[in-house]
Amino acid sequence: MTFLALDVGNTRLKWALYEAPRVGARLLAHGAQFLENIEKLAEGDWADLPPPNWVMGCVVAGDAVKRRVEEQLELWDVVPRWVVSSSEEAGVVNGYDHPARLGTDRWVAMIGARQRLLSQGPARPCVVVMVGTAVTVEALDIDGRFLGGIILPGHGIMLRALESGTAGLHVPTGEVRDFPTNTSDALTSGGTFAIAGAVQRMVENLQKHSGYAPVCYMTGGAGWKMAPSMSTPVELVESLIFDGLLEIADRRLG
Numbered sequence: 001m002t003f004l005a006l007d008v009g010n011t012r013l014k015w016a017l018y019e020a021p022r023v024g025a026r027l028l029a030h031g032a033q034f035l036e037n038i039e040k041l042a043e044g045d046w047a048d049l050p051p052p053n054w055v056m057g058c059v060v061a062g063d064a065v066k067r068r069v070e071e072q073l074e075l076w077d078v079v080p081r082w083v084v085s086s087s088e089e090a091g092v093v094n095g096y097d098h099p100a101r102l103g104t105d106r107w108v109a110m111i112g113a114r115q116r117l118l119s120q121g122p123a124r125p126c127v128v129v130m131v132g133t134a135v136t137v138e139a140l141d142i143d144g145r146f147l148g149g150i151i152l153p154g155h156g157i158m159l160r161a162l163e164s165g166t167a168g169l170h171v172p173t174g175e176v177r178d179f180p181t182n183t184s185d186a187l188t189s190g191g192t193f194a195i196a197g198a199v200q201r202m203v204e205n206l207q208k209h210s211g212y213a214p215v216c217y218m219t220g221g222a223g224w225k226m227a228p229s230m231s232t233p234v235e236l237v238e239s240l241i242f243d244g245l246l247e248i249a250d251r252r253l254g
């Protein structure tokens with residue numbers, strides 16, 4: 001009874017095939033494709049997979065991309081279920097002014113984070129950082145209520161914005177340094193400090209609000225690049241969105 005989980009971001013589609021729609025299910029196969037290569041999935045990465053019995057996913061890349069993914073899914077006799085952000089699901093309460101307007105990847109990642117937190121011990125407040133095309137930093141209180149979160153540009157967008165708005169910033173990627181002394185290092189460190197500083201601020205906000213030190217989970221395609229440069233402790237969890245999709249599927253189907 002296999003389960004295919006999909007996470008369609010603004011840069012890449014990530015997929016993971018599990019043995020069942022159950023928390024802790026065995027991972028059978030996984031992969032990622034840039035959005036421009038979606039059309040290659042059915043004849044490529046997915047061609048030899050055992051047909052999934054269920055498909056569930058989150059999409060933030062727009063309706064046109066979603067339809068291109070659905071065309072590839074016609075390979076199998078299965079109707080995809082796309083998660084919609086709601087006011088409450090799987091133990092997480094959505095504090096957004098308009099719950100449905102919250103990016104579904106953010107919503108699903110928070111559900112994955114809450115489930116991981118509770119499986120590791122007593123409830124604590126939690127910060128969830130996603131480093132993808134954009135960077136999002138969410139705050140969840142001790143009861144699993146999403147208090148609010150921030151959106152900032154990812155590394156690539158920050159660099160491209162600076163390149164296109166100036167004459168003198170076309171340089172190769174640099175290193176993260178405490179005190180950068182060349183343009184490349186200054187740009188790379190600037191982007192990294194912007195993200196690290198935003199996370200630190202949200203951790204402080206949540207600590208002040210709740211009176212407890214929060215747990216901080218980090219995920220997303222560029223999470224591994226950011227994690228070593230953080231100024232507050234983070235736990236890198238590559239699978240947070242898939243964990244969230246499994247949690248939702250388990251409750252709805254399992």
Ligand SMILES: Nc1ncnc2c1ncn2[C@@H]1O[C@H](COP(=O)(O)OP(=O)(O)O)[C@@H](O)[C@H]1O
Pocket residue numbers: 008009010011012013131132133134154155156220221222
């Ligand atoms: N192997 C990789 N291929 C592409 N992007 C990568 C890779 N590793 C890290 N990245 C970084 O991750 C970002 C994309 O992360 P991802 O989680 O796929 O984003 P999204 O969910 O927005 O599609 C890119 O901006 C890039 O900086």
Ligand SMILES: CC(C)(COP(=O)(O)O)[C@@H](O)C(=O)NCCC(=O)O
Pocket residue numbers: 009010011060101102103104105106132133134135136151
């Ligand atoms: C903030 C995002 C652009 C992040 O996208 P990503 O970096 O994962 O591709 C996405 O979650 C989104 O479009 N959100 C809708 C607006 C909101 O969450 O308020």
Ligand SMILES: [K+]
Pocket residue numbers: 009010105130132133220
């Ligand atoms: K994402």
